[in-house]
Amino acid sequence: MTAYSNHTNLRDIWYTMIGIPGLENAHTWISIPICSMYIVGVVGNSLLVYLVFTERSLHEPMYLFLSMLALADISLSTVTTPKMLAIFWFQEGVISFGSCVSQMFFLHFIFVAESAILLAMAFDRYVAICYPLRYTTILTPSVIGKMGIAAVTRSFFICFPLIFLVYRLTYCGKNIIRHSYCEHMGIARLACDSIKVNIYYGVIAALLSTCLDVLTIIISYGLILYTVFRIPSRDARLKALGTCGSHVCVILLFYTPAFFSFFAHRFGGHSIPLHVHILLANLYVVVPPCLNPIIYGVKTKQIQDKVIQVFSLNKRFC
DSSP states (O other): OHHHHHTTTGGGSEEEEOSSTTOGGGHHHHHHHHHHHHHHHHHHHHHHHHHHHHOGGGOSHHHHHHHHHHHHHHHHHHHHHHHHHHHHHHOOOEEEHHHHHHHHHHHHHHHHHHHHHHHHHHHHHHHHHHSGGGHHHHSOHHHHHHHHHHHHHHHHHHHHHHHHHHHSSOBOSOOEEOSSSOOHHHHHTTBSSOOHHHHHHHHHHHIIIIIHHHHHHHHHHHHHHHHHTTOSOHHHHHHHHHHHHHHHHHHHHHHHHHHHHHHHHHHOTTSSOHHHHHHHHHHHTTHHHHHHHHHHHHHOHHHHHHHHHHHHHHHHHO
């Protein structure tokens, strides 16, 4: 009792993640699609990165941004899914406070960075359609590299304070995390003092990163549509819109569940069961990484051709 009353090093105790509360009996079945999507996502995105970096014909701005997105997708799913599967298969949900905070940081860091990459891809489409003659002079390799560095730097400075925000809290014995991975508010709710600062910072960080990115993407596509519908040729309009199709699908896939989760946690109250929140959160870290390479593979002929070329070469060597 004394240890809990004076809060001595309680953040140093080991915590237990229980997976999806209320669906413990279905963990094995839930793990099958999650594991399958994780494998498809890692293999598909790794293949995309390999193709972009080895094929000179794909050294264009759109494909360089796509390789950044693929790396972010691999990282996002790998930070969370292996531990999630360990919980589902072996009930290995035990984790130290330091490891939990590390997972939290990388989860939010990759999410914010990926949002910035999607914004950069929207800018790429804007330049390609609105200023086609200046496309290669505006989006030079140097500019693309600086945009990538800016995305990572911004994400770091937004997410790094989260570490201090959870370490400053006093923890008083609650060591059950009702989730399959560690995220900011999940850790903060284990504390026994006020977490208002954590809540306010979480909202401000979301507004300054994800929400601002979405607003800028909407403005970019507004300008793109304005330019496209001024093109006299119907075929040219459809071709221009077709180049944006893959990106729009990926945007919807990335932001729709994220905003649903954000608003449901804050305004859904008890109307949405906890297991629905957690299940959607689990699917969120594997579904977009799994589908993104498929979407771009289906809609981008150059990628299709290179994939076919790679596999045909492999067959010859076999």
